[in-house]
Amino acid sequence: DAGRLSKAEIVKKRQSLLLPNLSISYEEPIKFVKGEGVWLIDDRGRAYLDCFNNVCHLGHCHPAVVEALATQAATLNTNTRYLHDNIVAYAERLTATMPKELGIAAFVNSGSEANSLALRMMRAHTGRENAIVLDWSYHGTTQELIDLSPYKFRRKGGHGPRLHVHVADLPDAYRAPADWPQEELAKRFAASVAEQIDTMAAKGEAPGFFIAESIPSVAGQVFMPEGYLDEVYRMVRAAGGLCIADEVQVGFGRIGSHWWAFETQGVVPDIATVGKPIGNGHPMGALVVRREIAESFHNGMEYFNTFGGNPVSCAVGLAVIDTIERDGLRENAADIGAYLKAGFIELQHRYPVIGDVRGMGLFLGIELVEDRESKVPATATARAICNEARARGVLMGTEGPYDNVLKMRPSMIFSIANADHLLGVLEESFEAVARTE
Numbered sequence: 001d002a003g004r005l006s007k008a009e010i011v012k013k014r015q016s017l018l019l020p021n022l023s024i025s026y027e028e029p030i031k032f033v034k035g036e037g038v039w040l041i042d043d044r045g046r047a048y049l050d051c052f053n054n055v056c057h058l059g060h061c062h063p064a065v066v067e068a069l070a071t072q073a074a075t076l077n078t079n080t081r082y083l084h085d086n087i088v089a090y091a092e093r094l095t096a097t098m099p100k101e102l103g104i105a106a107f108v109n110s111g112s113e114a115n116s117l118a119l120r121m122m123r124a125h126t127g128r129e130n131a132i133v134l135d136w137s138y139h140g141t142t143q144e145l146i147d148l149s150p151y152k153f154r155r156k157g158g159h160g161p162r163l164h165v166h167v168a169d170l171p172d173a174y175r176a177p178a179d180w181p182q183e184e185l186a187k188r189f190a191a192s193v194a195e196q197i198d199t200m201a202a203k204g205e206a207p208g209f210f211i212a213e214s215i216p217s218v219a220g221q222v223f224m225p226e227g228y229l230d231e232v233y234r235m236v237r238a239a240g241g242l243c244i245a246d247e248v249q250v251g252f253g254r255i256g257s258h259w260w261a262f263e264t265q266g267v268v269p270d271i272a273t274v275g276k277p278i279g280n281g282h283p284m285g286a287l288v289v290r291r292e293i294a295e296s297f298h299n300g301m302e303y304f305n306t307f308g309g310n311p312v313s314c315a316v317g318l319a320v321i322d323t324i325e326r327d328g329l330r331e332n333a334a335d336i337g338a339y340l341k342a343g344f345i346e347l348q349h350r351y352p353v354i355g356d357v358r359g360m361g362l363f364l365g366i367e368l369v370e371d372r373e374s375k376v377p378a379t380a381t382a383r384a385i386c387n388e389a390r391a392r393g394v395l396m397g398t399e400g401p402y403d404n405v406l407k408m409r410p411s412m413i414f415s416i417a418n419a420d421h422l423l424g425v426l427e428e429s430f431e432a433v434a435r436t437e
């Protein structure tokens with residue numbers, strides 16, 4: 001079924017009915033009518049290999065999730081003021097994936113809502129407002145979160161940082177100054193956080209919190225140098241601030257080796273916020289917090305969330321965690337991710353435009369540069385590769401401050417055959433773009 005409306009009709013209606021700042025992927029838009037596993041099917045019946053969307057964590061329309069959702073939706077959906085098994089069952093399962101210090105869960109409806117609730121908790125616990133964020137980060141749609149998102153406020157339409165927002169350098173090892181010794185990268189980048197704390201101290205102020213994605217993804221699939229978060233968390237805590245890990249993109253086992261990306265840095269945050277893959281497409285978010293912070297937040301004001309933690313969402317959340325565990329999807333992500341990364345490195349030997357290959361599990365990036373010495377971003381080439389791949393039926397994205405990083409986050413069920421398919425199309429795309437340059 002191709003749907004009732006042609007692509008041109010939908011574009012026209014979007015223009016007259018919807019916010020003009022809702023963008024559309026690709027110059028020639030795609031209309032999808034069905035999703036199944038790693039595949040998206042367009043209105044002409046063509047199948048595309050989805051290597052981009054990290055929300056459909058277990059693959060599009062995973063039967064276990066659809067079944068859990070439909071069964072619970074047909075039985076009961078209410079709010080958290082009535083007792084139900086699902087919310088406690090889900091809280092037990094979700095917190096069991098986290099370090100033991102993070103034992104209290106709160107359920108919301110999106111990643112933004114999770115970060116927004118984290119800010120309320122931070123304020124209740126510290127009484128402070130000062131924020132330290134990493135450059136080029138993004139944390140959500142609300143005004144208070146746009147204010148914490150250089151990715152938005154530094155760009156067109158943004159108004160720069162507000163007074164309580166302190167931006168530290170992005171710890172991007174690939175673009176570190178050439179004279180920094182490799183073993184000192186963590187310390188050198190962390191010095192930028194110390195500087196922000198000093199700036200506040202000079203005014204008699206202190207940080208309320210530090211928030212960062214544990215692997216900065218919006219900033220271009222950037223892996224922090226080993227020891228960086230440990231160093232930064234120590235500094236922020238010494239100044240009385242809290243540490244919030246935004247795991248909205250990178251969490252739920254995508255990186256393979258661990259459930260949560262902060263674990264790769266050997267730290268335990270005070271609050272971890274999660275979203276996107278949590279419901280395999282069903283709109284959900286959550287946070288997990290230390291008990292003493294939850295207790296500060298319990299200050300007399302009720303917390304009620306109409307939809308958060310409802311029996312249907314919790315049934316979906318349980319099905320997602322069950323499936324990851326039952327089907328060994330973390331192990332799969334680690335294996336297939338390593339295979340893909342090796343394939344990317346092999347391509348890097350043959351295409352000088354590939355400056356850097358980065359990845360952990362099924363969280364992958366390829367940074368393109370005009371020249372490996374100067375590292376001038378090859379933004380147009382990245383876009384061209386994306387378009388060539390789309391023409392060959394493979395979906396990926398571009399990301400980063402210069403939009404020159406090919407971003408791939410395929411679903412956790414990706415197979416070796418899917419990986420070979422992606423590698424073949426990438427090879428053809430690099431070849432096609434090299435021919436036209």
Ligand code: PMP
Binds near residue numbers: 218
């Ligand atoms: N944090 C990060 C790192 C994100 O990538 C996003 C969404 N792109 C959010 C928070 C906000 O999540 P949502 O769109 O579900 O509100």
